Amino acid sequence: MYKKTFLRPILIVGLITVIFASCDKDFNEIxxxxxxDDHYGFEKYTDATIKAYNQKLGPISSKNLPINAxxxxxxxxxxxxxxxxxxxxxxxxxxxxxxxxYSELYVELPVIDSVIMDVPYYKTLKTExxxxxxxxxxxxxxxxxxxxxxxxxxxxxxxxxxYLRDLDPDQSLAETQLFYTDQNSLIDANKIPVxxxxxxxxxxxxxxxxxxNDDGRENEHFYFDKKEHALTTYESDGITxxxxxxxSVPSMRLHLRTDVFYDKILNAPSGQxxxxxxxxxYFRGIYFKVENGTxxxxxxxxxxxxxITIYYKEDKITPDDLTTPLPANEYKLExxxxxxxxxxxxxxxxxxxxxNENTNYLTAANSxxxxxxxxxxxxxxxxxxxxxxxxxxxxxxILNPAYNEDLPISATNPKYTLVNTPNGxxxxxxxxxxxxxxxxxxxxxxxxDKPAMTDAFPATNLPVExxxxxxxxxxxxxxxxxxxxxxxSNGTFPKLSKSIFDGxxxxxxxxxxxxKRAKKYKIRITNYVRNLVKNDSTNVRLxxxxxxxxxxxxxxxxxxxxxxxxxAPTMSVLSPLGTILYGTSPVVPNDKKLKLExxxxxxx
Numbered sequence: 001m002y003k004k005t006f007l008r009p010i011l012i013v014g015l016i017t018v019i020f021a022s023c024d025k026d027f028n029e030i031x032x033x034x035x036x037d038d039h040y041g042f043e044k045y046t047d048a049t050i051k052a053y054n055q056k057l058g059p060i061s062s063k064n065l066p067i068n069a070x071x072x073x074x075x076x077x078x079x080x081x082x083x084x085x086x087x088x089x090x091x092x093x094x095x096x097x098x099x100x101x102y103s104e105l106y107v108e109l110p111v112i113d114s115v116i117m118d119v120p121y122y123k124t125l126k127t128e129x130x131x132x133x134x135x136x137x138x139x140x141x142x143x144x145x146x147x148x149x150x151x152x153x154x155x156x157x158x159x160x161x162x163y164l165r166d167l168d169p170d171q172s173l174a175e176t177q178l179f180y181t182d183q184n185s186l187i188d189a190n191k192i193p194v195x196x197x198x199x200x201x202x203x204x205x206x207x208x209x210x211x212x213n214d215d216g217r218e219n220e221h222f223y224f225d226k227k228e229h230a231l232t233t234y235e236s237d238g239i240t241x242x243x244x245x246x247x248s249v250p251s252m253r254l255h256l257r258t259d260v261f262y263d264k265i266l267n268a269p270s271g272q273x274x275x276x277x278x279x280x281x282y283f284r285g286i287y288f289k290v291e292n293g294t295x296x297x298x299x300x301x302x303x304x305x306x307x308i309t310i311y312y313k314e315d316k317i318t319p320d321d322l323t324t325p326l327p328a329n330e331y332k333l334e335x336x337x338x339x340x341x342x343x344x345x346x347x348x349x350x351x352x353x354x355x356n357e358n359t360n361y362l363t364a365a366n367s368x369x370x371x372x373x374x375x376x377x378x379x380x381x382x383x384x385x386x387x388x389x390x391x392x393x394x395x396x397x398i399l400n401p402a403y404n405e406d407l408p409i410s411a412t413n414p415k416y417t418l419v420n421t422p423n424g425x426x427x428x429x430x431x432x433x434x435x436x437x438x439x440x441x442x443x444x445x446x447x448x449d450k451p452a453m454t455d456a457f458p459a460t461n462l463p464v465e466x467x468x469x470x471x472x473x474x475x476x477x478x479x480x481x482x483x484x485x486x487x488x489s490n491g492t493f494p495k496l497s498k499s500i501f502d503g504x505x506x507x508x509x510x511x512x513x514x515x516k517r518a519k520k521y522k523i524r525i526t527n528y529v530r531n532l533v534k535n536d537s538t539n540v541r542l543x544x545x546x547x548x549x550x551x552x553x554x555x556x557x558x559x560x561x562x563x564x565x566x567x568a569p570t571m572s573v574l575s576p577l578g579t580i581l582y583g584t585s586p587v588v589p590n591d592k593k594l595k596l597e598x599x600x601x602x603x604x
Contacts (some may be wrong), residue, residue: 072293077359088346119306155222371583378575396423409436474543550589
C-alpha cells in the first residue's frame with residue numbers, strides 16, 4: 001500500500017556552530033532566513049500528521065540482478081522462501097576451432113577430461129595457516145549453521161531450453177524483455193531433463209583421482225562449504241603433477257557431465273559457436289533447481305563471476321601451417337591439455353517462491369487500513385507507504401506587506417498573513433511557515449516490534465534482520481533530496497555510505513552472550529521538510545523498503561501494478577530478509593509509534 005520515511009535527529013546543542021557546519025551551508029543554499037542565533041532556541045515538534053500503510057508486492061522483475069539468491073530461507077515471522085536461478089552462458093572466445101576439423105590427420109579426436117563449474121562465494125579470510133592453507137568465513141549466508149545437517153538441500157543443475165531474449169517481441173522489440181520472480185514453473189517445464197551434476201555418491205579408490213561425493217555435497221546433500229578447494233594441476237605435458245597443489249577460494253565447485261559438453265561444445269554443429277548471439281539461442285542456459293530444504297540455507301551469490309571450464313586433450317599439429325599440405329606421415333602430432341571456458345555473463349532470472357506465509361503478515365500486507373505494524377520484506381515481499389502532514393487544506397497565506405525583514409518574525413512582525421482560502425498546501429505546513437520556524441533537523445524513527453520478530457523463532461536462532469532500509473519519493477520514483485545531498489562514503493564498507501541520510505540498523509546488546517539484535521532505524525529528511533516549508537515543494541508520498549545496497553537506487557517493475565505501486569527498489573528484490581516495525585495507527589503505544597520529529601528554532 002503506502003511507503004514510509006525515516007528521520008534521524010543530529011542534535012548537540014552545545015556545539016551548534018561546529019556540529020551543524022554542513023547545516024549552515026544548507027540554510028544558505030535553501031534560504032531559511034536565519035536572522036541571528038540570539039533570537040532562536042531549539043524546539044521539538046512531534047505532532048505532525050503521519051500515516052503509514054503496508055503494500056504487498058507480488059511478482060516483481062528480477063532480470064539481471066547483480067546478486068542472486070540460491071537455496072532456502074525460513075523466517076517464521078514472514079514464511080519460507082525458495083530461490084532458484086537460471087542464467088545464459090557466453091563463450092570465452094567466439095568461433096573456437098577444435099581438432100575435429102582435420103580429424104583425418106589425428107591419432108585421436110578431442111577427449112574431455114572433466115567439466116568443472118565454479119561460482120565463488122562471498123567470504124572473509126580469517127586465518128592463514130603454516131601449511132599454506134587458509135580458513136574462511138562465508139558472508140551473506142542465511143538460515144541454519146553452514147555445514148550442519150539442517151543446512152543441506154538437494155541441488156540439481158540442468159540445461160535450460162527456455163530462451164532468455166533481450167528484447168520483448170510483444171513491444172515490437174522496442175523494449176527490454178522483462179522476466180519475473182514467479183516464472184519458476186515456466187523455466188522448470190522447459191529444462192532439458194538430463195542432470196548435469198550427476199556425480200555418484202562415492203569417492204574414488206585410495207590413491208586414485210576422481211570426484212569425492214560420498215556425502216552428496218555436489219548434488220543430493222549440497223551445502224555452502226567454507227573450505228578451500230585443493231586443485232590437481234599438471235605441467236604442460238599433461239602428465240606431471242604440480243606440487244604443492246594450488247588452492248582456490250571457497251566456491252560452488254561441481255563436476256558436470258562430460259558427454260553433454262562434448263556434444264554441445266566440442267562437437268557443436270557448424271556455426272553454432274560463431275558468436276554469442278547465435279550461441280545463446282543454441283545453448284540456452286543453465287538452470288539451478290533446489291529441493292528438500294529442511295530448512296536449508298540461502299546464499300547471496302554473484303553468479304556473474306561464475307564459469308564452466310571444459311578440460312580436454314587434443315592433438316597439436318606441426319607444422320601448424322596447412323596451406324602447404326604434406327603427406328600425413330610427415331606431420332608431428334603432440335597431445336596437449338587445453339581448456340575452454342563458458343562464462344555466466346548472459347541474461348539471468350532470480351526465481352523466488354514463497355510458502356507457509358505467516359497469517360499476520362498476509363493480513364497486514366494485504367490490508368488498506370492504516371497500519372499498526374509495518375512489514376518490510378525483500379524478494380517477492382512487501383514494503384510500506386507513508387503520508388506526511390495530512391491532507392487538510394482550508395486556509396492559505398499571503399505575504400504581509402508590513403513585514404520588517406530586519407526584525408525577527410514574531411506575533412507583532414509576521415511574515416505571512418493567513419487567509420481562509422485553500423492553497424493546495426497542507427495546513428500543517430502552512431502553520432510552520434506562518435510561525436517562521438527554521439528547520440534544524442527532521443527525522444523519522446522506526447522502532448522494531450521485537451516480540452513479533454522473535455516470538456516465532458527458537459531462542460537459540462534469532463532472526464537476521466536487514467542492515468538497512470531505504471526511503472524514497474514514491475510519487476516521482478526518485479531519490480529524496482537528502483539522499484542526493486549526502487556525500488558521505490565508506491571505502492571499507494560501501495554499504496554504509498550515505499550515513500547522514502541513514503536507514504542503518506541500530507542494535508542493542510541482549511546480554512548473557514546472546515549477541516545483538518535490531519532496535520530501531522532512523523532516516524533523515526531535513527532538506528525535504530525544509531523545501532516544503534521554504535520553497536513550496538510538493539509534498540509527495542514516500543516509499544520504504546529493505547535494501548541490499550544503498551548505493552544502487554534503481555527500480556524494478558511489478559508484474560501486476562496496484563493503485564499505489566508499479567515498481568519497487570531493485571535492491572529490495574535482492575534481499576531475502578525482513579523486519580516488522582511499529583506503524584502509526586492509534587493502537588500503537590506512544591513511545592513506539594512512528595513519528596515525524598522536527599527540531600527547529602523560532603523567534604524569541
